[in-house]
Amino acid sequence: MTTLEQAIDFSQHRSPVSRILGSQIFWVFAAAVLACLALTLLTDSFATQRNLFNVTRNFAFVGLIAIGMTTVIASGGIDLSVGSTVVLAAMVISVLMSTGYPFWISAVAALAAAAAVGWLNGLLIAYVGMPPFVVTLGMLSAARSLAMVLSNNKMIWEFGPDHDLLLWVGGGSTLGLPHPIYVLVFLAALMSVVYRWTRWGQYVFAIGGNEQAATLTGIPVKRIKVSIYVFSALTAGVAGILMAGWLGSVTTNLGQAMELTVIAAAVIGGANLAGGQGTALGAVIGALLIEVIRNSLILLGISTFWQGMFIGCFIIIAVAFDRIRNLSSSD
Amino acid sequence: MSRLRLTGISKSFGAIQALSDVSLEVAPGEVLGLMGDNGAGKSTLVKIVAGNFRPTHGSISIDGDTVDFHKPRDAQRQGIEVVYQDLALCDNLSAASNVFLGREPRRRVAGFRFLDYSTMHRRSAELFAILKSETRPRDLVRRMSGGQRQAVAIARTLLSNAKIVLMDEPTAAISVRQVSEVLDLIHRLSDQGISVVLISHRMPDVFAVCSHIAVLRRGELVASKLAKDSSPEEVTGLITGAIETA
Numbered sequence: 371m372t373t374l375e376q377a378i379d380f381s382q383h384r385s386p387v388s389r390i391l392g393s394q395i396f397w398v399f400a401a402a403v404l405a406c407l408a409l410t411l412l413t414d415s416f417a418t419q420r421n422l423f424n425v426t427r428n429f430a431f432v433g434l435i436a437i438g439m440t441t442v443i444a445s446g447g448i449d450l451s452v453g454s455t456v457v458l459a460a461m462v463i464s465v466l467m468s469t470g471y472p473f474w475i476s477a478v479a480a481l482a483a484a485a486a487v488g489w490l491n492g493l494l495i496a497y498v499g500m501p502p503f504v505v506t507l508g509m510l511s512a513a514r515s516l517a518m519v520l521s522n523n524k525m526i527w528e529f530g531p532d533h534d535l536l537l538w539v540g541g542g543s544t545l546g547l548p549h550p551i552y553v554l555v556f557l558a559a560l561m562s563v564v565y566r567w568t569r570w571g572q573y574v575f576a577i578g579g580n581e582q583a584a585t586l587t588g589i590p591v592k593r594i595k596v597s598i599y600v601f602s603a604l605t606a607g608v609a610g611i612l613m614a615g616w617l618g619s620v621t622t623n624l625g626q627a628m629e630l631t632v633i634a635a636a637v638i639g640g641a642n643l644a645g646g647q648g649t650a651l652g653a654v655i656g657a658l659l660i661e662v663i664r665n666s667l668i669l670l671g672i673s674t675f676w677q678g679m680f681i682g683c684f685i686i687i688a689v690a691f692d693r694i695r696n697l698s699s700s701d
Numbered sequence: 702m703s704r705l706r707l708t709g710i711s712k713s714f715g716a717i718q719a720l721s722d723v724s725l726e727v728a729p730g731e732v733l734g735l736m737g738d739n740g741a742g743k744s745t746l747v748k749i750v751a752g753n754f755r756p757t758h759g760s761i762s763i764d765g766d767t768v769d770f771h772k773p774r775d776a777q778r779q780g781i782e783v784v785y786q787d788l789a790l791c792d793n794l795s796a797a798s799n800v801f802l803g804r805e806p807r808r809r810v811a812g813f814r815f816l817d818y819s820t821m822h823r824r825s826a827e828l829f830a831i832l833k834s835e836t837r838p839r840d841l842v843r844r845m846s847g848g849q850r851q852a853v854a855i856a857r858t859l860l861s862n863a864k865i866v867l868m869d870e871p872t873a874a875i876s877v878r879q880v881s882e883v884l885d886l887i888h889r890l891s892d893q894g895i896s897v898v899l900i901s902h903r904m905p906d907v908f909a910v911c912s913h914i915a916v917l918r919r920g921e922l923v924a925s926k927l928a929k930d931s932s933p934e935e936v937t938g939l940i941t942g943a944i945e946t947a
Contacts, residue, residue, distance in 0.1 A: 567815040569805055572794075576802055579791030586789045587803035587857075588774070646793035 394640040394691055395652045402659040405666055413669045421665070423548060427616065429661035430550035431609045435628070436635040436653035437554075437561055438605030443636055444565075445598050446578040446645025447495065447502040451487060452606040452632055454513035456625030459484045459610030461517040463536070464526040464620045473532035473539070477611055484607025485600050487513050492596030510629065518622045527619035540615020550612045554654065557605070561650040574598060578645030634681050635660050638688045659684065704729045704896045705750070705865050710759035712745055719745040720920045723759070727865070727913070732887060732897045734911030734928070738940050741917040743900050747867050750898070751783045752776030763864065780864030784854045784871060790842050796849075797825040797838035800856045828856040832889045834882070848882030855886050858895075865896045872906050884910050904933045916940055916947075923947070 409416035416422075435452050442449045459480040466476035487509060494505045529536050542549055565571040573594045576584045585591050606625075614620050639656030641648030663680050667673075703726040712720040720742045727733050737743050748754045750761065752770030761768050763779050770776045773783075790799050798805075801821050807814040822838040829836045834852035842850060851871060858866050868887070872880045880903075887910045890897050901907050907914065907928075914931055916924040916939040924931075924939050924947040931947070938944035 569807070569814075569816065572798060572802075572805060572816060575793060576791045576798075579793035580789065583789035583791055584802070586785070589803050646791070 394688060395649065395655055397691070398638055398640075398652075398659050398688070399655045402655065402662050405659075405662045409662075409666050409669060415669050416665070421669070423543070425661055425665050426551050427548040428665075429657045430548065430554040431613055431616075432628070432631055432635050432660065433554045433654045433657035434550070434557060434609045434612075435602075435605050435632045436639065436657045437557055437650050438602035439632045439636045440639065440641045440648040440650065440653040441561070441574060441598055442502075442602045443633075443641040443643060444578045444646060444648040445574045445595065446581060447595070447598070448506065448633070448643070449491065449599060449602045450503065450506040450629050451491060451509035451513055452602065453625040453628035454510045454517070455484050455487050455603050455606035456610040456613065456628060457517045457620075457622060458487065458513045458520075459607035460614040460620045460624055461520050461526075461622070463611050464529060464614050465520050467529040467532060467536060468526050470530045473535045476532075480611055481604060481607045484603045484610070488600035488603025489596060491603065492599035495599065496592040496595035514622065514626075521620070521622060523622050525619055525621045529614075536615040537618055538615070540612040541618065542615075550609075550616070553608065553612065558650045558654050565650065570594065570597070575646055578647070631660060631681070632657075634685050638684055640688075703727060704731070704764060705898075706762045706765075707746075707750070708760050708762070710746070710749060710756045710761070712742075712749060712754060712757050718920055720749075720756075720917075723917070723920075723922045725915055725922065725925060727896045727898065729864075729896055730891050730894045731913055732891050732899060732911045734907035734914045735898055735900045735917070736902075736907060736914060736936060736940060737917035740919075741940075742920040743917055744869070745920075746917070747783070747869060747898065747900060750776065750865075751781060751867055777861070780862065782858035782861060782863040782866050784851075784858065784866060784868045790850060790853060792843040793841065795839050795841055796829075796836050796845070796853050796856075797821040799842055799853050800825045800828065800838075800860055802857075804860075824860070825856060828859050831859065831893070832856060832886050834886065846879060847876065848879035848886075851879075851883045851886060855890065858890075859893070863895055865898065866890055867898045867900075869900050870902065871899070872901060872903055880906060904936065907936075908933060918942060 406416070435456070439449060439452065462483045463476040463480035466479055467473065491505055491509055494500050495502050539549060544552070565575070573584065573589050576589060577591055577594060581591060610625065613624060617624075635656035636648065636653050637643065637656070638659060639649070639652030639654070641652065660681055663684070664677055667677055667680070705727040707723060707725045710720055710723045711718070723742075723746060725733070735743050735746065745754065749756050752773040752775050755770065761770070768779055770779075791802065794802070797818070798821070806817040806820045808817040825838040829838070829852060832852050832855060834849065836845065836849045836852045842853060845853070855866070871883050884906060887897055887899065899907065899911060911928050914924070914926060914928050914936060915922060916936060918940065923945070924936075926947060935944060935947060939947055
């Protein structure tokens, strides 16, 4: 006989299988795998080494920044400036390298420029109390403009003495896998641990869950917020450096509208725009799905104009899933 | 010796006299019901004890030592904890995470300091056992009943070894069954020797748990007596002013 207590216990402690079936990440991953299978059967070009190499590398850039974005979104904020931070970091490293500085110094300077963007974002949001949407929207405009000023709006494709090193770092591969993938896997693993097992991770989610409660319990909310935006900007900075090496040339329209793809990846991967939820794995899988869709449209000969339609639908479906789940779990 | 003693507390905000010459005592383990109409000065008094405001005149002493709070942290250090009306919990975190929020124990592994979940789960299970609550450490607060949420908020105060717990309308927005859970929780705190100051509008709740009742009217203390020597009718009269003092 099932007593009421047992029934309640059962509904609150679901089996591992039902927990997996209830998770958005699983369904998004299933969709991505399904799309891959269909493409393998429908086209000759998908499952080629060359194409898979491209897919993995392309999604790594979005995935990297989506991990930063997931952190921001989990804390209840948003960062619209990541696309511009990408171009700023790429421009700083390419301008410095083209004037003869070695790779490492230029890379550190590029990351410092990215961190400065995040720091300013965080400062205005946490200490001045401005809404994240407005601050980072302003920064979206300002950082790209700064990149134009730095480069005089010219394309840079000569990277000085360490030219080959930069191209190897961003565009090369080791053991058959493109380098950006290694960075992505490392960051995803690192942040999965950080989210769950460190105070910083705990506080990010606490701030996203109930900022006032976090403040009352003595969590240094403002400092944590600044660090969150710095982290987000740094992921964009790393992506910018890698993209510079991958493309072999940098123009000022690099990373344009990338913030939307990144936010889409984070949301499809289960980050809740209301704050308090999100995983690093989800960000990666969200980015994967978007790249597979993009790739499949090209391979199937469908106009890329449809790309936005597909991604838009996926965002809405992902959020609808979340909504339905919340409705069924609350009584 | 009284746990908390307020002597001649007055507070004015500009021309407005919020409290005038309030003196009160709370013994260890005693539950004091603080009653009064809206604007009678209950919240102001609680905020003074919690360190949010400083009194214009008068003094506070804890266990016989005079204290002076400049900010809430000072009051916390002296063992005063507040359970807020909206409970100040993070819905998206587990019960254990909420109990330990802001003071998580950590364990050093390979030079890095990681959250010590096993200690957090074990300690919060112990605290819930003391409170005789069925709350489970791993459950998300989002999925909890109002009574369980109260247990989490109150377990926080046990963790910090509070001497005095101030509760602002803990039973205002929950179901009848949950009210009795919360009143049980207050009894548990009292059993632990913790003094409780309960602000409530709900007469039955106050008479169910409070040994002592204090009534404020327009910033003045009009009654402070044992609950068994009073009655809901008398307190109502005192609150409205139908009865001058008692």
